[in-house]
Amino acid sequence: MKAAQVIMATGANAAALAVxxxxxxxxxxxxxxxxxxxxxxxxxxxxxxxxxxxxxxVEGEHSAMAAAVAASAAGARVFTATSANGLLYMHEVLHMxxxxxxPVVMVNVNRGIFAxxxxxxxxxxxxxxxxxxxxxxHCSSNQEVFxxxxxxxxxxxxxxxxxxxxxxxxxxxxxLMPLTLPPQEDIDRFLPPHExxxxxxxxxxxxxxxxxxAAEYAQFRQMLSDDIIASIPLVKQAAQEYKxxxxxxxxxxxxxxxxxxxxxVAFAVNSMAAELKLSIDILREQGIKAxxxxxxLYLPFPAEDIxxxxxxxxxxxVLDRNYNYGHPGGILASELKSVLFGRRNDIxxxxxxxxxxxxxxxxxxxxAEIRAMMDE
Amino acid sequence: MLELRIxxxxxxxxxxxxxxxxxxxxxxxxxxxALPFFGVERRGAPVRAAVRMSPTTIHAHSQxxxxxYVVVMSEKLIGAAVSEGITAIGTVIINAPEAxxxxxxxxxxxxxxxxxxxxxxxxxxxxxxxxxxxxAVCRVLNIPQNIMEQTILNKWPGNNGERNLGAxxxxxxxxxxxxx
Numbered sequence: 001m002k003a004a005q006v007i008m009a010t011g012a013n014a015a016a017l018a019v020x021x022x023x024x025x026x027x028x029x030x031x032x033x034x035x036x037x038x039x040x041x042x043x044x045x046x047x048x049x050x051x052x053x054x055x056x057x058v059e060g061e062h063s064a065m066a067a068a069v070a071a072s073a074a075g076a077r078v079f080t081a082t083s084a085n086g087l088l089y090m091h092e093v094l095h096m097x098x099x100x101x102x103p104v105v106m107v108n109v110n111r112g113i114f115a116x117x118x119x120x121x122x123x124x125x126x127x128x129x130x131x132x133x134x135x136x137x138h139c140s141s142n143q144e145v146f147x148x149x150x151x152x153x154x155x156x157x158x159x160x161x162x163x164x165x166x167x168x169x170x171x172x173x174x175x176l177m178p179l180t181l182p183p184q185e186d187i188d189r190f191l192p193p194h195e196x197x198x199x200x201x202x203x204x205x206x207x208x209x210x211x212x213x214a215a216e217y218a219q220f221r222q223m224l225s226d227d228i229i230a231s232i233p234l235v236k237q238a239a240q241e242y243k244x245x246x247x248x249x250x251x252x253x254x255x256x257x258x259x260x261x262x263x264x265v266a267f268a269v270n271s272m273a274a275e276l277k278l279s280i281d282i283l284r285e286q287g288i289k290a291x292x293x294x295x296x297l298y299l300p301f302p303a304e305d306i307x308x309x310x311x312x313x314x315x316x317x318v319l320d321r322n323y324n325y326g327h328p329g330g331i332l333a334s335e336l337k338s339v340l341f342g343r344r345n346d347i348x349x350x351x352x353x354x355x356x357x358x359x360x361x362x363x364x365x366x367x368a369e370i371r372a373m374m375d376e
Numbered sequence: 377m378l379e380l381r382i383x384x385x386x387x388x389x390x391x392x393x394x395x396x397x398x399x400x401x402x403x404x405x406x407x408x409x410a411l412p413f414f415g416v417e418r419r420g421a422p423v424r425a426a427v428r429m430s431p432t433t434i435h436a437h438s439q440x441x442x443x444x445y446v447v448v449m450s451e452k453l454i455g456a457a458v459s460e461g462i463t464a465i466g467t468v469i470i471n472a473p474e475a476x477x478x479x480x481x482x483x484x485x486x487x488x489x490x491x492x493x494x495x496x497x498x499x500x501x502x503x504x505x506x507x508x509x510x511x512a513v514c515r516v517l518n519i520p521q522n523i524m525e526q527t528i529l530n531k532w533p534g535n536n537g538e539r540n541l542g543a544x545x546x547x548x549x550x551x552x553x554x555x556x
Contacts, residue, residue, distance in 0.1 A: 006402070008395075008398060008402055008408070014391050034414075061388055119414070119415075119416070140437075141435075158546050168437070170413075170414055171411070171437040171438070172437065174410075174411070174412065175409060175410070175411045175437060176394075176395055176398050176399075176408075176409065176410040177398070177408070177409050177434065178402055178407055271437035272389055274435045274436075274437055275435060275438055277435045278435055278436060343393065360438045360439050360441070361438055362438040362439075362441050363436065363438070364441070364442075364472070373384070
């Protein structure tokens, strides 16, 4: 058996290498900071023959997703990537991918939304796509980006639901770190070729996503809703089998750190959740029983796993890098409260918004914030 | 976990220096991380980059606010770089024509500018001071010289690598600690 190879790679490169090892057929792409380096890497790998795929440069993100939808309907394994306003511009076509039950996989490199312009990370862009019917992962390390893209293709093709893999702009996308590349034959064993149940085929003309009457439409919507919830065991299975094959583990629906005996639980996603592991260590040294619960899946929100993982009577400090406009706080806190209501009345939820537009979130700052929240 | 911040001006090659250091950590059997701060880039504007090295997985993804080492790529930035944050006993490594000591901090000096010029290392922005600085920082961090050299040759196989080796090696062997 070949050994895994360790290289230095940015998060953006990790994403491009995962797409290459997933043997993707079609990549429609349009550049936007900080995602551009993924598309540059894809274009280069197709150009120099490293990847046997069709790269389709398009004139905007709406077209990028439209091309992805069309190529997926023709039976191809499809990948694209975007950020912030590019993702928002795709919004309408995201519904076509999920409603059409097309297993597109897309990376969104999280970035704050215009106006005013910002280049740096927050999570308003991906959370704003909550109701588009896409499964959403959020990743906290370069390695997790690589691992998750492969898991995402498997889950997407098993469920016929598109999957979005999110990670922070710059803090991950432009951060150079060691990356373990499993041997290609192991990846091929984990992710077999895409064999769609049907495809658009000029030799055998058919149409799809035609006009439906109310009862049919409602039935399609109910199926999508049910199948998104039913993807949770498949997400877990993908994480477990990826671990069995590669030895790597980033959590399944959730990731935890020093959680078992925790009285104070930090709850956050993406790179700040990695940094929070260091904040937890600082708080533990100060005698505070702190732990971390990081939802790796944002959608479907892993309600049962969160409910069973939280220790008795814990205070949960939700650190939101986004705003839930109209409510005093962030979106994750709102999701968490709706899950706990009537199920875990022993839990207290506190919430702060921080890190908007890429404000640096250091281990010391977040440890101090959590301490301050304990006294609120 | 060792934390280091590079303070320089846009065009001086701080991103490449950060990448080389992270790569050298990996060559040296450790984990390495380079996290440059990307702004709205302008040549000549102050820039910074975070570098971390650790025997275990690095979870930090913030800029280095209180690093153990600060690399100052121009003597014009000494004051700003130190006041941006460094641990109480943190070490400063300075590229300057003459030796300068920073109050209360162990300070190392290297004339990277002269060494890059001498080796004929130039780009559109001027001498490639990041190459001798890489050698100097490796010496201060006790990264073996052969690891430093291998890192350069892996990045630039062939003649460019050889030319870079000369300047980096000279800096490695001549960077000096200023006595306080």
